Amino acid sequence: MEQQQLTDRLQQFKELMHKIKSYGEAIGLLHWDMRTGAPRKGIEIRSETVGMLSTEVFKLQVSDEMKELLEVLSTPEAAAQLADNDRRLVEECRKEYELNKSVPAEKIKQYAVLAAQSESYWEKAKGDNDFAGFEPYLTRIVAMKQEFIDYWGVEHTRYDTLLDMYEPDMTVEKLDLVFDRLKKRLVPLLEKIQASPHKPDASFLKDVYDVGQQEKFGLYLLEQMGYDFEAGRLDESVHPFATGLNPGDVRITTHYVQDEVLSAIFSSLHEGGHALYEQNISPELAGTLLAEGTSMGIHESQSRLWENMIGRSKPFWQRYYKELQKHFPDKLAGVSLEQFYLAVNRVENSLIRIEADELTYNLHIIVRYEIEKMLFNEGLEVKKLPEVWNAKYQDYLGITPPNDSLGVLQDVHWSGGDFGYFASYSLGNMYAAQMMATMRKQIPDFDQFIGQGNLLPIKEWLTDKIYVYGKSRTPSELILSITGEELNPDYLADYLEAKYTEIYKL
Amino acid sequence: MEQQQLTDRLQQFKELMHKIKSYGEAIGLLHWDMRTGAPRKGIEIRSETVGMLSTEVFKLQVSDEMKELLEVLSTPEAAAQLADNDRRLVEECRKEYELNKSVPAEKIKQYAVLAAQSESYWEKAKGDNDFAGFEPYLTRIVAMKQEFIDYWGVEHTRYDTLLDMYEPDMTVEKLDLVFDRLKKRLVPLLEKIQASPHKPDASFLKDVYDVGQQEKFGLYLLEQMGYDFEAGRLDESVHPFATGLNPGDVRITTHYVQDEVLSAIFSSLHEGGHALYEQNISPELAGTLLAEGTSMGIHESQSRLWENMIGRSKPFWQRYYKELQKHFPDKLAGVSLEQFYLAVNRVENSLIRIEADELTYNLHIIVRYEIEKMLFNEGLEVKKLPEVWNAKYQDYLGITPPNDSLGVLQDVHWSGGDFGYFASYSLGNMYAAQMMATMRKQIPDFDQFIGQGNLLPIKEWLTDKIYVYGKSRTPSELILSITGEELNPDYLADYLEAKYTEIYKL
Structure with missing residues (x-):
């Protein structure tokens, strides 16, 4: 032509x-x-x-x-x-x-x-x-x-076809290996934690925390992480979400719950992570299909990196706990930094995915992944779902749901036909841990920066390595180019083992 | 067929x-x-x-x-x-x-x-x-x-063609008669007011009124007038407006100014009036061109009826002034109802249309109408506008703008080509006064209802006579069917004369 x-x-x-x-x-x-x-x-x-x-x-x-x-x-x-x-x-x-x-x-x-x-x-x-x-x-x-x-x-x-919709190039073959490896390392870790005599005390969280102060603190954290309020806004909705309307308008919502002060804090960091990604896609891609996150898994890696790996880290609270105390002096004056840090990182093998901690969350996802695979590749009948669900919860999490509302009926996804989506959440955790490992090497002062509240070098690193590319690199190209290797679940397992070994003195 | x-x-x-x-x-x-x-x-x-x-x-x-x-x-x-x-x-x-x-x-x-x-x-x-x-x-x-x-x-x-865009069937021939009549009655009335020794004291308004309390009072008034918050919402914007997105979603905005407590009150009533109209159009017309106000003039009649004829009336404040005092006890405890009523109805021949009182407002409009007619029908050159403008302000309002920013440049309308629109504002006042006269006959307890805060019979009357029809009746059909006569400026002049004769003891 x-x-x-x-x-x-x-x-x-x-x-x-x-x-x-x-x-x-x-x-x-x-x-x-x-x-x-x-x-x-x-x-x-x-x-x-x-x-x-x-x-x-x-x-x-x-x-x-x-x-x-x-x-x-x-x-x-x-x-x-x-x-x-x-x-x-x-x-x-x-x-x-x-x-x-x-x-x-x-x-x-x-x-x-x-x-x-x-x-x-x-x-x-x-x-x-x-x-x-x-x-x-x-x-x-x-x-x-x-x-x-x-x-x-x-x-x-057949299930590969569904997976590919959310995570291009991801296959059952790859994911089976990755999730098996993860399961083999996380299930024993969870057992050790449960056997530990150390139980963080989170009783101070069961109290009424003023919603106005929650909002102020959330706005403050979003500013700290570099969310651009001239290219976005924070509102409230029942279920928090982030939405990129255009490159200069990437909005987030949170949900304030009086007696769950952590809810809005971590959902703001989570949605803030999604938003940072979309706010920093290269303007050259604007107006095209490429001006989006490259996959659900990579998008989740950014929300989870900010929410958990940075937002639940010790250096983060070394810097920000005193700010939180200022917002709630009557609630937190008597709670030490150490006590707070342990409380936001306690592990509980609970029934509900969206309330799960960083460790068990992945087991909730593996249950769903395995069941979806059985549904689409192995002819599992829908009526058998409660039975299979409950057995897997007993196997991996050591608990059995007392009823289906707290079990197989808990998530909206399947009702709308979103099969293949759940894996993204754990992929996000794994990508994030792998990226973090590289970031720590390339930013030797990583913890010090966080401890000083100097989060912009982190945002800049993520922008250079991930955000600017939008959808112009596939997830596998991206993780390879950043970390030099393919998706490797050991980074997440290493991270969780190190973190909880210290917290639970394993 | x-x-x-x-x-x-x-x-x-x-x-x-x-x-x-x-x-x-x-x-x-x-x-x-x-x-x-x-x-x-x-x-x-x-x-x-x-x-x-x-x-x-x-x-x-x-x-x-x-x-x-x-x-x-x-x-x-x-x-x-x-x-x-x-x-x-x-x-x-x-x-x-x-x-x-x-x-x-x-x-x-x-x-x-x-x-x-x-x-x-x-x-x-x-x-x-x-x-x-x-x-x-x-x-x-x-x-x-x-x-x-x-x-x-x-x-x-030629100017008729523009007028018709905003007010179907309205003509220069009709409007000339109407505005001439209005001018003949309002200009002398204004002169008498200016000559009156009675000057309402509005000094208590020059104070800082808490914006949060302003918002609460505005929401309260909107509820009182029957604005349906399940089919709308109140927000803030620089210039207040009402917008009907769909029949179940008619939104309004207001603007809170710390040292102008009246601004948000009357703009809420004004936009509330527009919104009542759109919220109460017959559901049968939904999804068609007829599910709108029938003309700009009729739309303005509803905002002005609520803002001025009801909202600045004595019975209204007999009921609601004590509520306003509760919101601002430290500002208004020493201000009597009479003093407040006089202050919200003071007449001043000011330079700026949007700050004008109920009487002079119409003179501001007549100036613009006459000038637009000269521009389109009589070949007036644009460069002559400041001169003509200033002369007419001197004639009708007895003042000359010290500069064009306070004169011919004050309104946005002409810059966007909205010629023919201004007349709607005064048409709104005239329609409203004429409707009010009929309403008073058909609801003999009109003033008592307002004095009791029982505004729903008024909303219902307006709904039955005007709102339900949307655009399925033309403005002239509507005013004729409601009042039994065509547009008649004497109702507005009568209303203003009666009101100000009492206030200024003419």
Whole structure:
């Protein structure tokens, strides 16, 4: 193709992309608004509005114009002439196009209706502790997802097709090795912790902490970590989240609970981590599909790095505990730094994933991963889920849920068909630990910086190594380029062993 | 046409309309968000997003599908078969289509760019008191608007074409009579007031009033007037506004000024009035062009009725002043109800429209109306504006602006090309006074109800007579059906004379 012609088509392609992004901003704001305070009586029409705009986006994504542009820009001849990021953009978009195009529109509509129903039946079933009431919906969701897998195509195992949606290039083969290794190191560690006579005292947390002060402290921490309030804002919502509406508008929410002071602190650090990633993607990628986090796992690595590896570290509280005490003098004056540090790091083999500590969290995820694999690769029937769930909780965490609401019904994900997603959370922990190990080598004063409240060198390192690239590097390219090796679960296990050996004097 | 075929086309038309409305909701939220706290660094991309969506709406409005549907549904045969509201909907939409279609797309684009530039040059010129710097832009805006008038077509005078955009069926011929009558009665009234030895003492207002308490009192008043917080919310913005995103989501904003306690109170009542209108439009009209206020003038009649005719009345403060005192005991304990009532109703011939009282406000509007007419019908040159402006202020208000920033440069409207809009404000006052006169007859206990804080019968009356109809009745149909006569400025003059005769003991 002539150079000029190629440039013109690339331009046209980018304009189409930009239009899709603009719709995305509008849809993102409509969602953000629904979660942060849109009036109840407007929700029904609002949902229709979101539906209409989403349909328009889908039409653009599978349009003839898109098809033709992708064909023209994907020829080996064209690809050879494109700049790296442009070639990557075309590839990403092509992948998305193929996925969108492969499933008949009628099926997608059916699925959307089913998923919406299923989610509301899940909510009811969870409240009523009634797995049987939810089972028929979940069975249909799994069946439709199996149909979709056929449309999308199977390269390795059927479950691989789902994993790849959230974590490109991740496979069952790789994850099995990684999770087995992790399990082998974490389960014994957990047993040792449980056997330890040392039990951190967290009784001072069971108290009422003023919400206004919680908010002030959260804002302060976000400023400290380098969150740019001129390119974002902090609001409250029932479930905290981060959303990048555009590169200059990356918002986060938190949730203040009077008698759980740690909740807002760690959710602010968590969402702040997600937001730092999106606020610092290279402006060159703005308006394209590449101006996003490269995978759910890498995104989670950033939220968990800030929330846990930095936010639950001793140097962090050496610097910030006195600030927290200033916000709550009547609650914390008599609580020592050591006592506080131990309390925010206590390990409990609890039933609920979202309340879990840094260690057991991974075991919660491994349970889900193994069950999802059984569902999609090994023909596990949906009705067997409670039984399998409970057995695995007993095996890995040493506890059995007393009912399904506290067991297999606890998470929303499956009701909406999000199979393959859970792994991202533990991948995030593993990526984060591996990145941290490299960062510690490259920033020898890492702990001192944190202890001084000098967090900007850390933000800058993460920006240079990760954030700027957005989706222009795949997760595996990224972790290899930063750390010199592929994903290695030993970093997380080493980190957790070292941390808890000291805390629990193992 | 076959009945079934007509029904199908009507359905198709309504779906298209609904889609346009959905875009409108998204655009409305994007704007609301920009004014209530969207982060600064996201504004540039945000503006592009708004531009993209607006372009999509425009494309739908002038689409071949729209054209064809309007043709089919506008035939005498089809019109005869349509229900009243559907026929009206088709008419409204046809009018909008003709307007949109008549101006070449290229011109619209040029104009949008010019208006955006012009507004920013106006802002600069106002700050620098530099009319000459703004003049070339305003000259071009007027020239383009003149071109547009040619495209849109002239039925009566050229300025009529502009008036009709904001107030359907309103003409220069009618407005000249109405404003002349008003001027003849208000100018002498103002002179008498100025000559009165009674000057209300408002010195207690020059004090710092806690913003948190201002907010609480504003929320309380909005509840009292029947604003539905489950179908709306109150936020803060630099310039207060109301926006109906959908029938269940009608939002308002206010602005708290520490040393102007009245500002937020009356702006909440004002925007609350706009919002009551939109919250109470018949649900049957939802999703169509008719689910809006019928004109700018009628919309303003509702905001002004609540802000001024109810909100500055004696019975209102007989009920609510003690509540206000509770919010500001240290400021108002020594200020009597009478003193407060006089202070909120003091008349001052000030230079600035938006700070004007109920009486002089209309004179500010008449100045602008007469000047706009000169610009479009009588060839007044833009460079002569300051001179004409100052002369009219001297004539009607007895004062001459010391500079153009306090004179001809004070309002944003002209910089954006909104000629014909100003009249709506005084039309609102006149409609409101005329409606009030009827309401007083039909609700004999009107004053007692207000004095008891029983505002719901008033809201219900307004709902039955005005709000439910949305845009399904024209302003002239509405005022005639409610009051039994056409717009009559004497009601406003009577109301103001009675009120100020008592206050100023004339």
